[in-house]
Amino acid sequence: MSSDPVVSPSHEAATVIAAVLADLLSGDHRGVVVDSPPGAGKSTLVVRAAGELAATGAPLMIVAQTNEQVDDLIDRLGTRSPQVTVGRLSAVDYASSERVRAHPACRVAPKVADLGSPAVTIGTAAKWATVTEGTWPWAIVDEAYQMRSDALLRVAPRFRRALFVGDPGQLDPFSTVEVDRWTGLSWDPMQSAVAVLLRHNPDLPVHRLPVSWRLPASAAPVVAEAFYPFTGFRSGTGPGDRVLTFGRAASDGLDEALDAAAASGWGFHELPGRFTVRTDAEAAAACAALAGRALTREGVATSESGTGPLTADRIAIGAAHRDQVATIRALLPPEAAGVTVDTANRLQGREYDLTVVLHPLSGRRDATAFHLESGRLCVLTSRHRHGCVVVAREGIAELLDAHPSTEPVHLGVPVKFPDGWEANQAMLAHLHRR
Template identity: 85%
Template sequence: MTAISPAEEAATVIAAVLGDLRSGRHRGVVVDSPPGAGKSTLVVRAAGELAATGAPLMIVAQTNEQVDDLIERLGTRSPEVTVGRLSAVDYERTDRVKDHPNCRVAAKVPDLAAPAITIGTAAKWATVAEGSWPWAIVDEAYQMRSDALLRVAPRFERALFVGDPGQLDPFSTVEVERWTGLSWDPMQSAVAVLLRHNPELPVHRLPVSWRLPASAAPVVAEAFYPFTGFRSGTGPGDRTLRFERAAETSLDQVLDTAAATGWGLHELPARFTVRTDAEAAAACAQLAARALARGGVAESEAGTGALTPARIAVGAAHRDQAAAIRALLPPEAAGITVDTANRLQGREYDLTVVLHPLSGRRDATAFHLESGRLCVLTSRHRHACVVVARAGIPELLDAHPSTEPVHLNVPVKFPDGWEANQSMLAHLYRP
């Protein structure tokens, strides 16, 4: 029996998604996606096909960055399709929006001159009180709170929901226990509430990650997607990362291990530290700077290119940690992205350096144990990921087993953060 290629497997699922859209049998279609499976590509393709029918379409994204990214992609794939960018009054066009040949920007829907596609953030769409569209596409739907969906739902008749169920859930800075257990709990994701009230809606799962290499896909799938899984679009040896200059330090050896196997662990001595651990921050900055200084070269199906600052990222759990790492980068490495998991979500790099959320901690809080946070941090790379952590995390996890209360009428999310961390650490410690 001939094995199905990743491209064929992905094409079969995408054809089924588009078939459900065209049929009009369902008021909603849900597409679950692992990291780097082509969510944006699917959104742009579906938008182009729906717009080609002549029916106006609205697209709901979660951030302005996502909106501008989709506009750029729409301009590349379907430049003839008119696009309206719904934005705040003080919004300044980015180059990506300016480069779209048929994009108009306005703060109100009537000022957009009835484009084929109207796109804006969920927050902006919530201010629209009039008008309706036959179709909507909700991008990154698992980042969207259910109350945000409730506010925009009157604007469309049918919708395609696309998102990654393994990454960061919606969050709030206020106490939300009063809604726990309610089927319309606003802190659930838009997709979770949608499916609880409409269990008959079709759910498709994209089966291939085109970002994660063959060394990462099974590790990430086992840790964060144990019941659905996915495969890499590339095989062993299809991508290589090498450094032109020989290793000189222990940090260089960690980078060489990551280049050879896809994963590296730089373990610091066990110690309880303040949240902004100066030694760990310095190690992250030095690893990123050394990767740049050693003349990294990345080879893949996309071609061969130098490992530039734009292709390296450092991720952390907190903004103060990111700020400390950023301040320690040498001037020649200033272009390296350093940010939190929340802001790195949806982005892609050749090499990532990750400060483990539990490094140096005395306890394992729900924030630091959240599986989605670690999933985002360890799934941004096309070639290799290096994790920086103090020794003792497995012992910390054993001393703080998952103790989150189990609430009635609340679906249990798998895997929990404890299990996901154990799975990821088991791989990193593997000889």
């Protein structure tokens, strides 16, 4: 999708959102799908749509995928529409977070009957699956591409019309059990809720948010080319609108990678090539040291939101595995104690000024489907507002050449583009060009 540079990002995004709300409120379709690139305002759209649907007087249900997403949406609803009553479906032992308690019109209960008929009832997909009575005229499904189709099947009897919002380029649903028996079926539970929905309802309108408000002008074209080659998007900011500077001069390779990220949006800290165990201590130490160095060099971030120091809570380190995360956390210097270190799955939906990424293929002998998954690399390289530094050992290009994409093609299964091999090649090519 090519954007007209004459049209402002705000106007372009507003036009698409107006079309989404018009389709939703017209009642001509049982569902409306909205595809969104990273940082395009999915949650903002969900909150706005919730407010407008609640204003019609019809009750609304919202389905999110995690408790963190539920609490975040409640917080946003309380800020934008404090007069809208909200019921938070929860587990019996759930302790309300500060964000939920801050909403003046939110009630928490494990059963729908105990919520007092609020305008908006919100809960996770797993919690909604336990609800066996009641229907709602409207539903909003947030992060719908993270939702398995069988989870949608369990909650579908609860609503008549729905808005599905999600990012098609991020992590797909996963399972810890074998799922080959369902491969090729149109209702394959391992397909995302949106994929199965559109296979059975191809006439549903699909809208695409055209602007990322998170990714800077240096990142949006790179991420779009690697992970969204057929839809594309642009940044809501232009070159020079965001600036990351360091108060202390560079002294070694770590600083050079940080300076490259500050200047071009991308840094690449490449270690000598060799095969390593998954918890590569040298690579983990480099990730931890980069975060510490960014803080000791007194970074300052300037953007449309203002100017402020680069603090630990605005830096994140991402990795593919939990044991890698644990190793990096243990190696963080004292000044970086507040830096977020987590897996791609848990970083999804969050944003920071600076991110450090341990490449999933670093030091590996093979390129498995897990490590080649395009959504994992997409999440890791699309969390930043200013710069991203990738840490990896030499040899990834040769590894990709030695392991070309060999995923089997199954009859009846839509082919996902781009595949992980292609996405990794595109991202690696840019890191080497910078």
